[in-house]
Amino acid sequence: MSSWTRELDEAAVLATSRGWWxxxxxxxxxxxxxxxxSFLVFSTVFINATPEHWCALHPRIEKLGIEDQLIRNLTVPGHHGVFESCRAHNIDPDDFFAIYNQTFGGIGDSEMNEGTTDLLIRVINSSKSKEPSECKHGWKFSTDLYKNTLVTEYSLVCNKDWLPRTANTLFWVGSIVGNPFFxxxxxxxxxxPTILLMIFLLVPITIATSFPGNYLTYIVLRIIGGLFFPAMYQLPLILALELMPPAKRTNAGIVIGMLFGSGMCILSLIAYLxxxxFYLSxxxxxxxxxxxxxxxLIPESPRWLVGRGRIADAEKVLRNIARRNGxxxxxxxxxxxxxxxxxEEEIEIFSNGQLKSFTRSYDLEVDANKDFNKDVFLENDILKDDKTGEEKEVVIDETENISICNEVKRTSIELESHEMETPNMVQTDPFLKVQINSLRRKSKQFVNKIFSNEDDDDDLDENKVMYEQHSENDCEASPLDLFRYRNIRKKxxxxxxxxxxxxxxxxxxSYNTTNLGVNDYLAFFIGGIVELPSYVIAWHCIEKYGRRWVFFGFMIIGGIACLSCGLVPxxxxxxxxxxxxxxxLSAxxxxxxxxxxxxxxxxTVLRAQAMGAASFISGVGLLACPYIVSLGVIRKWVPLIIIGTLSVAAGFAxxxxxxxLNHPLPQTLGDGENFGRNFKILSCVERDKKY
Incomplete structure (x- = not known):
C-alpha cells in the first residue's frame, strides 16, 4: 500500500522474529x-521539601542549648500539638540574661540539669513578649526527616514560601516551550538525532543544579531542565513504538510506566538514605x-525514514537489527x-469488479464533495543534475510512483485556494520549488551525517534510485494539519x-504526598509501589478489552476514589x-x-509534533498543579476533589x-483522517483484524 504501513509492520516482524538485540x-x-x-521531575519533592519549622531564638540564647521542644511549648503559639511556623513570642536577650543570672547565680551552663528546668521555664515566661510577632532571628528546622534541603539552606519559608512552588511551576513552563520544539x-x-541532542544537553544541566550558588540560579537551571521534559519521555517511546512489530507495541507504554514507577521507588529510597x-542531587x-x-546503540526510526522518502535507509536499519538478531x-x-x-491488493480490487489502479483506489477523502484534480496527478517533476546543470524532465507514472503524501498536500493546497480564492496560494515555478526543497534536504542531510554511526552499504546505494521511485517523496506535515482535517482535529x-x-x-x-499526614518517604514509596501492579493490570486489560474502555474504567475508578476523600474525617x-x-494506581x-x-x-508524519502540541497545552494545565496541592492547607481533601472531578470528565471524553487495538499504525495524513471515522461510541474491540 502506498503509505507503507503494512510493509513496515511485516518487515519489523521479519527483523525481530528471533534473537535478543x-x-x-x-x-x-x-x-x-x-x-x-522520574528523577528529573520528582527529585524536587525531597530537594525542595519544607520540614517542620518554628521561630528561632536570639543567637545568644541559642548558645545555651535549651531543648527545642521546651522552646516551642513556651514561645510558639499552637493548639492540640500543632504549632505556628511564622510567629512566636519574642524573647529580649538583655531581659532574659538579667533574670537568668539572678535565678541561676553561679550555676554554669554545663551544670544545668533536669532540676533546673522549672527555673528555666520561669525565666523564659518572665522575659518573653505578651503578644506573638513575626520571626526576627530566622527559623529552626526539624531534622527528623531531612538533614537539610534547599528550603532550609536558603530559609524559604513564611514570606518566601512561594519560591519553591514557583520553581516547580517554572519547570513546567520550560516543558511547555521545549516539548513542541523537540x-x-x-x-x-x-x-x-533529537534524542541524542537532548541527552548531550540535559545531563550536564541536571548535574549543574547540584551547584546553584543561590536559589535564583537553581530556578533558572530547573527551567532549562524543563525544556527536555516530557520530550525526553515521549521521543524514546515513539521510537520504541516505531521500531517494534505490532504485537509488541502495547508493551512500550506499559514497560515505560513500570520503569517510571520503579524509578520513583528508587528515588524515595535514595532520598531516605x-x-x-546536595548528595541526593x-x-x-x-x-x-x-x-x-x-x-x-539506537538507530533511526524506519517509519520516519519511509515518511521522508528514504526507503533504502529504512531497509538498512531493519537489516542491521535483523543482523544483530542473527x-x-x-x-x-x-x-x-x-x-x-x-x-495482492490489486487482485482484491479487480476481484470486486473495479477496474481501477491500486493508487487511485486508495481512499483519501478529505472532502466528500470535492474531487481530486486529475491534472495534478499528471504533473511532471523538473529535476536538475548537480554535475551538468542540465534540467531533466521525469514523467511520473500514475499507477506506480504517485505519492499519497503529495496527493494530500496538493489537495489541501487546492482546498485552501478554493476557500480563500487566492491564486497565489500555489507555487507555479517548479525550478524555484526544487531549489527550496534542495536547500531543505541539504540541511537534513547535514544533521543526519553528524549523528550517523552506521557503515555504508554499497548494495543499498546501488538500489537507491529504484527505492526512490517507490518513495513518498519527502512527505511532510505541519502542526496546522491537526486542524485542517476534521477527524484528526476531533481526536x-x-x-x-x-x-x-x-x-x-x-x-x-504525586506531589500531594506531603498532605496525606504520613511520613514523606513512606508515602512516596507507597505511591511508586502501587504503580507497578497498575501497569500489569493495564497491560493485560488493553490486550483483551482495548484502549478506550480500559482508559475509561481506570479514570472513573480513580476519580471516584479521590472524590470519596472529601467524606473521610x-x-x-x-x-x-x-x-x-x-x-x-488508577492515574x-x-x-x-x-x-x-x-x-x-x-x-507517523505528524506523531511527534502532535504529541508535542498536546503536551504543550497539557503543560499549561500542569502549571496549576503546585497551587492545587497548596490548597491542602485549607482542607487536606480539597486537591483530591479537584483531581477527582477532572478524572471523571476525562473518562467519559x-x-x-x-x-x-488490532489496527495498523496510521502512516500518512490520509491514514489518520480515515481512521476511526465511523466508529460507534459503545463499540468494542475488533478481534484479530487483518490488514
Missing amino acids: HELLFYLLCGLAAIPT GWVSDRYGRR LREW LATTLPFILTYSYFW ITLPCGFLLDLHKRIKE FLILTFNWVSVGIAYNGL EDLPWVTLTLAMLGR AASFAVFYVQVGELLP SLFLPET
Whole structure:
C-alpha cells in the first residue's frame, strides 16, 4: 500500500522474529524514557521539601542549648500539638540574661540539669513578649526527616514560601516551550538525532543544579531542565513504538510506566538514605553520564525514514537489527514486500469488479464533495543534475510512483485556494520549488551525517534510485494539519483534554504526598509501589478489552476514589491515604494506556509534533498543579476533589475516541483522517483484524 504501513509492520516482524538485540534495544529505550525523567521531575519533592519549622531564638540564647521542644511549648503559639511556623513570642536577650543570672547565680551552663528546668521555664515566661510577632532571628528546622534541603539552606519559608512552588511551576513552563520544539525537530530531522541532542544537553544541566550558588540560579537551571521534559519521555517511546512489530507495541507504554514507577521507588529510597539535598542531587544526575553510550546503540526510526522518502535507509536499519538478531534479510526485501502487497491488493480490487489502479483506489477523502484534480496527478517533476546543470524532465507514472503524501498536500493546497480564492496560494515555478526543497534536504542531510554511526552499504546505494521511485517523496506535515482535517482535529482535541486531566491527576497525586499526614518517604514509596501492579493490570486489560474502555474504567475508578476523600474525617489519615493511593494506581494505569493510545491514533508524519502540541497545552494545565496541592492547607481533601472531578470528565471524553487495538499504525495524513471515522461510541474491540 502506498503509505507503507503494512510493509513496515511485516518487515519489523521479519527483523525481530528471533534473537535478543531488539529486546535489549526496546528496554534501553524504555529505560531512557523512564528512569532519568522520574528523577528529573520528582527529585524536587525531597530537594525542595519544607520540614517542620518554628521561630528561632536570639543567637545568644541559642548558645545555651535549651531543648527545642521546651522552646516551642513556651514561645510558639499552637493548639492540640500543632504549632505556628511564622510567629512566636519574642524573647529580649538583655531581659532574659538579667533574670537568668539572678535565678541561676553561679550555676554554669554545663551544670544545668533536669532540676533546673522549672527555673528555666520561669525565666523564659518572665522575659518573653505578651503578644506573638513575626520571626526576627530566622527559623529552626526539624531534622527528623531531612538533614537539610534547599528550603532550609536558603530559609524559604513564611514570606518566601512561594519560591519553591514557583520553581516547580517554572519547570513546567520550560516543558511547555521545549516539548513542541523537540517534537518539531524530531519530525523534521529524525528521532535519533533529537534524542541524542537532548541527552548531550540535559545531563550536564541536571548535574549543574547540584551547584546553584543561590536559589535564583537553581530556578533558572530547573527551567532549562524543563525544556527536555516530557520530550525526553515521549521521543524514546515513539521510537520504541516505531521500531517494534505490532504485537509488541502495547508493551512500550506499559514497560515505560513500570520503569517510571520503579524509578520513583528508587528515588524515595535514595532520598531516605541520604537525607541531604546536595548528595541526593548528585546521586540522581551523575549516573546518567552513561546515557552518552546511546550514540552507538539506537538507530533511526524506519517509519520516519519511509515518511521522508528514504526507503533504502529504512531497509538498512531493519537489516542491521535483523543482523544483530542473527537473521539475514536480503538486499531489497522491503521493496519486494511492497510489490507483493501491492499485487495482492490489486487482485482484491479487480476481484470486486473495479477496474481501477491500486493508487487511485486508495481512499483519501478529505472532502466528500470535492474531487481530486486529475491534472495534478499528471504533473511532471523538473529535476536538475548537480554535475551538468542540465534540467531533466521525469514523467511520473500514475499507477506506480504517485505519492499519497503529495496527493494530500496538493489537495489541501487546492482546498485552501478554493476557500480563500487566492491564486497565489500555489507555487507555479517548479525550478524555484526544487531549489527550496534542495536547500531543505541539504540541511537534513547535514544533521543526519553528524549523528550517523552506521557503515555504508554499497548494495543499498546501488538500489537507491529504484527505492526512490517507490518513495513518498519527502512527505511532510505541519502542526496546522491537526486542524485542517476534521477527524484528526476531533481526536487531537479530545486527546489534549485527556492529557491535561490525567497529567494533573498523576502529578497532583504525586506531589500531594506531603498532605496525606504520613511520613514523606513512606508515602512516596507507597505511591511508586502501587504503580507497578497498575501497569500489569493495564497491560493485560488493553490486550483483551482495548484502549478506550480500559482508559475509561481506570479514570472513573480513580476519580471516584479521590472524590470519596472529601467524606473521610481528617483524623483518619490512613483511610485518606488508601483512597489517594487507589487514585494514584488508577492515574498511573491511565497514563500507561494513554501513551499507547495517543501513539496509535496519530499518523507517523505528524506523531511527534502532535504529541508535542498536546503536551504543550497539557503543560499549561500542569502549571496549576503546585497551587492545587497548596490548597491542602485549607482542607487536606480539597486537591483530591479537584483531581477527582477532572478524572471523571476525562473518562467519559475517552469514549469519543476510536479503538486502536488490532489496527495498523496510521502512516500518512490520509491514514489518520480515515481512521476511526465511523466508529460507534459503545463499540468494542475488533478481534484479530487483518490488514
